[in-house]
Amino acid sequence: MTIDSMPAVRTGEPPAPSGSPAPVRPERPTWRTRLTRADMRYSPYLFVAPFFVVFAIFGVFPLVYTGWVSLHDWHLIGDHTFVGLANYVELFADPDFWNAVANTFGIFLIATIPQLLVALMIANLLNRALRARTMFRMGVLVPTVTSVAAVGVVFGQLFARDVGLVNYLLTSIGIERIDWQADRLSSWIAIATMVDWRWTGYNALILLGAMQAIPRDLYDAASVDGAKPWQQFWRITVPLLRPTLVFVVIVATIGGLQLFTEPVIFGFGRMQGGTLGQFQTITMYMYENAFQRFQYGYGSAIAWTLFAMVVVISLLNVAVVRRMVRGAR
Amino acid sequence: MGVRRRVGVATVAALTAMGMLGACSKDTEADSAPASAGQITLVVDSFGDFGYTALAKEYEASHPGVKVQLRSVQKLDDYKPRLTQWLAAGSGAGDVVALEEGILNEFKTQPQNFVNLMDQGAGELEGNFLPWKWELGKTAEGQLIGLGTDVGGLAVCYRKDLFAKAGLPTNRDEVSKLWPTWDEFIATGKKFQAAKTGAKGFVDSVTTSFSALLFQNGETNFYDKDGQLVADSNPTVKASWDTVMQMVDEDITAKLQTWSKDWEAGFKTGSFAVTMCPSWMLGIIKTNSGPANAGKWDVAAVPGGGGNWGGSWLTVPTQSKHPKEAYELAKFLTSPQGQVGAFKEAGPLPSSPQALDDPAFLALKNDYFSNAPVGAIFGTGAKALQPVVLGPKHQAVKERAFEPAMQAVEQGKLTPEQAWAQAQRDATKEAKL
């Protein structure tokens, strides 16, 4: 598949240097043209090389090692024996794993969809001629800066059963207090709130960066044609943002399916995700197995399965986004 | 082309920073390599404050050629994964490594990672430790991997003002007499709840009571003496379970989870009157309750006798390059005089009977807790404990199988029967090696 959707982007054809239109010229090429040709042929590889060199040094070994471990019955600080795909077989029949999968997807859905819509709206607001623009932009990004310790304490205070601010407000308008941790849905909502609080501004900023590349004259022309701001937003801004939207959706998918920090904070640092595992995510289950039960092989199998799931879901999401954004045009 | 200039500036900044990279990293080599003849460095890994600063200096003075480096991380939650990582990677751990009781039990299943201290002649040290503490340092096969440092002897901390409101006695001796048994403890709780003091519950949670009960009810818990999981058939477990289920049933708990926000805040707001407190918990209660509640707390005996929660051991990982010297250091730090020294510096409750009889320890009082003679109370409790055989995954079974099940009953999510079944299922899962 191609990630992009912009017509300007090429797919992987054989290198046809864009600058020189012609096939081989009759005259003998000068050293200069040869240099230019070499530049166009090889410099793309030089440009992407630094990333891949660093990745080869620091990224490949952990990835391969984890895959190798996942084929073993591997005690974290003890023995290991090769078991082939037995960990994966066991995993697919493990109800606790599927419970974690359901939780992860549930939280992902109720957190990510509103998050991206709100981020888009915030970015649009911040893209206008505002007073105190820097202040607003800084404000939006503050949650990303806030330390995990502070987030934990503040949200602990918000969603505590007896002393929580949210329950205080609920009871003052006559609604029964909620034991946020106890139920599946209430715990998901609380965690989704934390996730959205932390990451909406982050996505808004990325979208804002892309919005600023949209030429103003497009809007001016639309205004002349009598298009209302909302029409301009859907007809100009959103379609032109498509590459960045695709990016944000993939990043949100990766982050959402690897959700870890927020539910761990919500569960007072424990990996079980509530008394019945009602908010245990896949990554928490992976961590619990590898580092608390010391079943490193099983934990690695979870990691690779999660990796595969992220790939599949990202592809699906990209397809959906492309369809939706095209529909809006 | 403002960008290019800025990039130039950034390059300079980055290069400068690169240069600093070298400057800022610590020179490991100079520290650990034997620079002069026979000079070695022993690294001690611990969490929190073990009170070893002065002892390390003393040891260096009496052992020329040995340098002691204390490495400490403050939070136990941070300490354990890193230690595990060092053991898994076969490198990085200190020469002497402190293990808290929960970690120790799990690491005992992989004794090859630790030096058997019996081989270093530790057998002669047995009399330096409370018998149960000594036994817990051994693996099922009888290898000794840890020498005890401190213990977490249990007492009950209670709110005098809430007791007075409920018409209960407030003097610590009379309070202790209220509950020689757990039945009487529950009866007191019902009386307290009936008095409607405004507190949510009599006791904060069921989980700590469960731990105390397990320790008191028999010499084995979830595992038998051969290391087989018997959580479903051992009467000790069932009896302890039934007692805490009765506490839930009689509605005397505040249904709080230890370490949760509500639990922390409950000390200040007075949402419960009683909590099981090991000696190290006193500081936490003081912090959570705040100066406004000074003098409202006091310390009394645990129903049914003593109990233990927490405490550590010193071990020597096999990856240490100086196991012999590391053992000598561990021996010094856990000796009776070492424990008294640590106690004087940071206050952990000693695990050595000689240290527990030290006058400095016995005289200890805590003014925040109404001047309770905490040294005598905790020391007596710790000495009264009998050895209990804990299986390899004892802590995991207790904390990750039984405690969530009990809390699910408190939350009204499961019936006691369903919870028992869930605990058994999870226990089997946790016990897998």
Place this chain on the structure above:
Amino acid sequence: MRLWRTSPATYLALVVGIALSVFPIYWMFVVATRSNDVVNDLPPPLLPGGELGANVERVFANEHAAFAYGLVNSLVVASVVTFAVVIFSTLAGFAFAKLRFRGSNALLLLVIGTMMVPVQLGLIPLYMLMVRLGWNGELKAVVGPSLVCGFGVFMIRQYAVQAVSDELVEAARVDGCSTFRIYLSVVLPALRPAIAVLALLTFMQSWNDFLWPYAVLDADTPTVQLSLSLLATAYYTDYAQVFAATALATVPLLVVFVVFGRQIIGGIMEGAVKS
């Protein structure tokens, strides 16, 4: 330049949103100025107290945490990482967006794939690698793996697809510019807002990273987050001290924000110039 008119309702929405965003960090500053036990008060304290000086003093007096040293180390690490990530990402992102080469799609997918690896499990093999390299305990062990930033490459690539004008690239080629020259004089200026966003996010991420620095560094070469974790006591948290330190640790981020934030605004002003 006239953009859309901004109604009072817009301002109201933004102000409410900002208030929600800012509250926890504001509250962190409040706790930093008070004594330790107010964290559990209900209702929580909303106004600063007078303990800030004492709390900050306690932070710097805590020899074990080496807080000042941690600040310096983090500044070094985050600057190097940010600079390198921006360079690597713009180079590769530009190549993926605007240059044709064999295998580019497969390589791009590989870049995206690197983002999908769950970090927690990589810790042990990565640590083993650092031990083998002899880097453990040193700052370069933190810098190295942070340079693998598929996020940056992908982000810049998606942005450049749209923001870097094909006509300008072609025109520069016709003028005989080398690809690198085009990168410097056409691509980098066009990417400025995105670079600012990426630099900001990378710096923040590097600054706030705890898991890996904690795994590979010692307490005697801490980053700022490591110093923060060394402040807490064994079984309970001295919130006033921790929050005072956290507040101090946040100040450099705010400074960085102002610097890069300017760049983002700069992007707006120059937006009209583009083709």
